[in-house]
Amino acid sequence: MKKLKSLADKPVIGGVVKKAMASLASNDAKVISRHFSQYLKPQIATTDELKHEVYQLRHQVYCEELHFEDIKDSYEECDEFDDRAVHCFIRHLSSKKMAGTVRLITTQDQHQPLPLEKFCSHAIDHPELAPSCFPRDSICEMSRLAVPEGFRKRAIDKFKGAATGAINEQVFSETELRCFPYIAICLYMAATAMAIRSKRHHVFVMMEPRLARSLTFVGIKFQSIGKLIEFHGKRAPYYIDARELPNTLSSGYVKLLESVEHDLIQSGGMPGTLNQPEGDLALGWRLSPS
Template structure:
């Protein structure tokens, strides 16, 4: 499956939309980067053990919580695209726990289709952005974005008996809570950075239109290339490339991207 599976009406996307919509893009940019980097660390999944952490998070979210996939005996969610993908996580520094993950599916030949090509190709109506127009080595797809429940509920959103978990006041400080809604934004920034680092010139993603609109508040402007379709909720195909990303990223979040870029580059 090709899309970022955290649906917009789930808490993480609701938190992101509310948080992003409520701030001014250029306000207190330094604090955004400071909060993120103080508590969270981007991690390129360069080893087998780190990739297993990715698959465990995906299983926790897609199989156990959202039931988009059947639960696996080994507690890891994997699919046919993983062998030609790269992965990243975000670690919560104080607890050393991984909060979330994202992958970029790559293609080196015609046999390595992107998920959007295999499952949602007919949704691409603007044929100028057909993946087949580009070199296989220069296309990729951002997908399988997942954020664990413990790291996507603001303090004000907690309620007893929440099926998806809540942040414990005894475990997380108020300053930490303020940066958790930016985890999803951070994942897309990490993904875009890896796209640049790996020489991908044309990136695709299936996402909810409301999430795409929310991302515009921080200057991550995906180009919609087709009408929404019903696919685990309403999804539309989007396109982005390094030029679009770098030109439109708002000054209020450039400092965050630079910190993420520096961290990932050092790991690569």
């Protein structure tokens, strides 16, 4: 896969290489989707206790590991947007630890700007896909995606020692290790599922262009709507219509998306759950995306 990536942007053969990479990723996802729920379970933080656990995980990643923010006395990373956000996390079942989290921030009016509008509005230059182009109750922002170091490591890193947060081969099985790189993808899927359920179809996010390109290989096609700026590293504003995700995902990832949404519904607190049948999953959106 590494050699294929080096050829993906080459003229003439680049298109063929990208299709090959997408096919390989889809096949792998089909295998992973059968095992993912055995080890990792997406959930909604429906209680204050779970939300505090989410904030603690974010502190670990954003303040202690990445140093994007200062260490807090409370050892919780939270801000003014958390009260109007839906928080999702993925639980590693055998260790009971949180393996990742993401939030979906909502807004009701102009007095409740999205973080992207408040801090990065100068980076947005697309005339038709800015947040201001849509009704306020139809937009949201994906934010604070965090995966702790122990779950970011690949199997190849597991001999580097516990001090670096490496995966302990005596703790995690090889099948579990194969699932770990999919944690971030499943968090993006979870946020998109929450957006669709709440009918906030227009989703915005600040991310690294390299990450946006990588996500296209699995069919998550964020569109750039502005320029690159310094914001916890070099990042740019992106947009996606959440309703399109089931149509652009490769078949292997559609199965993974269905599994993610099913687990979110089971956890309770899923936006729109009370008004939408449990069986209406991703493939149902493909047929009726309204």
